[in-house]
Amino acid sequence: MKVTKFTNLLVLAVVLTLTASGCRKRPGYVTNIPQGKTENPIDLSPAPALSGTDSGTNNSANTSGFPQSDPSLRQNWPRDAKFFEADTAHFDFDSSVVKSADKPKVAKVAEHLKANPSHAVEVDGHCDERGTEEYNRSLGERRALALREELISLGIDPGRIDTVSYGKDRPADTGHDESAWKKNRRGEFLLETPPGTTP
Amino acid sequence: MNRNLSVCILLLFAITGASTQEVIPLPKNVGIGNAQPVWVSMSGFTGEAAQVLQFDLYVQGFNFTNTEGAQYLISGSNNGNLQGRVTDKFNKSVMVSKAYSGASVRRQAHAFADDFVRALSRKPIGETKIAFKGENAPNGEIYIADFDGHNPQAVTRDNAIVAAPCWVPGRLALYYVSYKLNHPDIFYQNLSTGERRIFARYGGSNISPSVSPDGNDVAMILSKDGWTDLYVGRAGGGAPSRLTKSPQDESSPCWSPNGQWICYASKDHERRSLSKISPSGGQPQRIPISLGANPTEPDWSPDGKWIAFTAQYRDFQICVIPAEGGEAVTLVAGEDPSWAPNSRTLIFARRQGGHYTLSLLDVPTKQVKDVPRISGSASQSQPSWAR
Numbered sequence: 001m002k003v004t005k006f007t008n009l010l011v012l013a014v015v016l017t018l019t020a021s022g023c024r025k026r027p028g029y030v031t032n033i034p035q036g037k038t039e040n041p042i043d044l045s046p047a048p049a050l051s052g053t054d055s056g057t058n059n060s061a062n063t064s065g066f067p068q069s070d071p072s073l074r075q076n077w078p079r080d081a082k083f084f085e086a087d088t089a090h091f092d093f094d095s096s097v098v099k100s101a102d103k104p105k106v107a108k109v110a111e112h113l114k115a116n117p118s119h120a121v122e123v124d125g126h127c128d129e130r131g132t133e134e135y136n137r138s139l140g141e142r143r144a145l146a147l148r149e150e151l152i153s154l155g156i157d158p159g160r161i162d163t164v165s166y167g168k169d170r171p172a173d174t175g176h177d178e179s180a181w182k183k184n185r186r187g188e189f190l191l192e193t194p195p196g197t198t199p
Numbered sequence: 200m201n202r203n204l205s206v207c208i209l210l211l212f213a214i215t216g217a218s219t220q221e222v223i224p225l226p227k228n229v230g231i232g233n234a235q236p237v238w239v240s241m242s243g244f245t246g247e248a249a250q251v252l253q254f255d256l257y258v259q260g261f262n263f264t265n266t267e268g269a270q271y272l273i274s275g276s277n278n279g280n281l282q283g284r285v286t287d288k289f290n291k292s293v294m295v296s297k298a299y300s301g302a303s304v305r306r307q308a309h310a311f312a313d314d315f316v317r318a319l320s321r322k323p324i325g326e327t328k329i330a331f332k333g334e335n336a337p338n339g340e341i342y343i344a345d346f347d348g349h350n351p352q353a354v355t356r357d358n359a360i361v362a363a364p365c366w367v368p369g370r371l372a373l374y375y376v377s378y379k380l381n382h383p384d385i386f387y388q389n390l391s392t393g394e395r396r397i398f399a400r401y402g403g404s405n406i407s408p409s410v411s412p413d414g415n416d417v418a419m420i421l422s423k424d425g426w427t428d429l430y431v432g433r434a435g436g437g438a439p440s441r442l443t444k445s446p447q448d449e450s451s452p453c454w455s456p457n458g459q460w461i462c463y464a465s466k467d468h469e470r471r472s473l474s475k476i477s478p479s480g481g482q483p484q485r486i487p488i489s490l491g492a493n494p495t496e497p498d499w500s501p502d503g504k505w506i507a508f509t510a511q512y513r514d515f516q517i518c519v520i521p522a523e524g525g526e527a528v529t530l531v532a533g534e535d536p537s538w539a540p541n542s543r544t545l546i547f548a549r550r551q552g553g554h555y556t557l558s559l560l561d562v563p564t565k566q567v568k569d570v571p572r573i574s575g576s577a578s579q580s581q582p583s584w585a586r
Contacts, residue, residue, distance in 0.1 A: 142448050
């Protein structure tokens with residue numbers, strides 16, 4: 001009943017307003033919402049091709065970490081994930097401390113780099129799923145950096161070691177239990193070789 | 200016409216008069232998560248219009264009952280265009296009486312809900328947008344959508360790991376992370392022109408971008424100097440400055456709305472905490488939290504009063520604390536909260552198995568509603584509310 005009354009009033013109001021304005025204008029109380037957007041239009045044209053890089057390497061401050069190389073330097077170098085597959089290091093929950101059991105693996109990677117001065121290595125840090133996404137991205141980086149620092153302590157030039165954190169995006173085991181999590185808290189070494197050569 | 204105008208003015212006075220008692224700010228320390236909803240009744244709307252009105256009002260602290268129990272009576276119709284009216288049952292005043300034209304019924308319903316919320320002197324959210332990560336593990340794209348998840352559009356075509364979209368305040372532009380170059384780099388993308396460029400691509404991680412309220416600076420986590428630290432760089436470019444020097448993890452920076460602080464998740468003697476630091480540097484200050492909450496992913500409310508974050512106990516919980524620190528109120532299971540412009544609704548990610556669903560939470564009443572899943576992506580997470 002109320003609705004009918006309301007509608008009647010509205011119709012009356014529309015008729016009155018239309019009469020008053022000679023049907024030229026939209027009734028004043030009607031809120032016109034433009035088709036598409038009320039604010040700025042969003043033009044979703046495809047993103048242009050990526051070109052150029054913005055790089056910067058800070059060479060200062062040894063007491064605050066070892067500066068990294070420009071990622072574009074070896075961007076096109078092939079990565080071999082198999083070469084050091086047996087040397088993957090594992091971490092305790094929420095920890096980035098390199099375990100003593102894993103130090104011989106790091107030493108093996110260091111030996112290879114010493115014997116092959118043209119080679120480099122990418123250290124990938126990974127986490128289990130028991131952490132928030134961005135926290136894990138930072139923790140994965142910290143794990144990769146801890147392994148990098150271990151390599152540096154064995155005499156490897158920091159400039160030959162790249163790090164990438166995948167957080168929890170690339171689990172080794174997609175299970176949701178401790179046996180899977182244990183495998184996923186890891187640091188992997190990928191051998192980087194100059195294009196056109198084989199290890 | 201003059202008569203209409205004077206009626207309008209009278210109406211405006213009535214609304215202003217009625218509205219003072221209806222403003223429901225987040226109370227200090229009490230009432231978060233246990234406030235009563237505002238009871239409304241609704242009649243005359245059907246289908247999508249009714250759904251939109253129910254959804255919009257529910258996630259802003261209203262709930263539905265019959266005309267007996269309601270304080271506000273919402274009526275109207277949506278045969279063709281939508282027309283609607285809201286009456287305050289207690290003082291008999293008409294708060295909104297409008298007809299809408301143009302666009303879709305969906306948009307008209309959002310506009311009507313907004314007019315009602317505005318009549319209560321509150322900031323509406325019906326026309327706001329979100330950005331988020333849509334994933335088919337491990338790769339995904341950055342999406343934008345209406346705040347309720349409708350009209351989703353992928354804004355990247357990277358088929359790579361993507362992460363952490365963040366709106367530039369007041370502009371149609373995003374910063375986000377993409378591994379398109381097999382490396383976590385921060386991109387800037389103007390959504391009006393489609394132009395995008397690399398914002399940060401240093402050695403190591405370039406992650407977790409967060410834009411300052413004036414849009415001029417970007418806080419982020421970099422490891423170019425060998426540790427994962429908090430940096431801030433000019434949006435226009437140039438070398439970022441390093442704000443922390445710690446071998447521990449820093450993550451998920453966010454800005455105070457006055458631009459004077461950057462809050463982030465830190466680690467202090469292996470204990471996780473939230474800290475804040477001036478964007479021009481100096482000593483970080485720890486934000487005291489009552490519980491051992493293992494906090495990460497802070498987000499500062501636009502009114503400056505609150506910080507929402509993810510607590511990690513046995514599972515993940517959305518918590519809110521006063522911005523200066525204090526007692527954490529645990530609200531609901533979930534991760535990665537982002538405040539709406541109204542400083543009371545949060546969007547967050549809810550984990551189900553290995554997937555995430557986006558959900559909306561009205562903080563005072565703890566009313567929660569899931570955002571519909573978008574087709575073509577199994578998991579949606581890391582929401583950022585445009586504001």
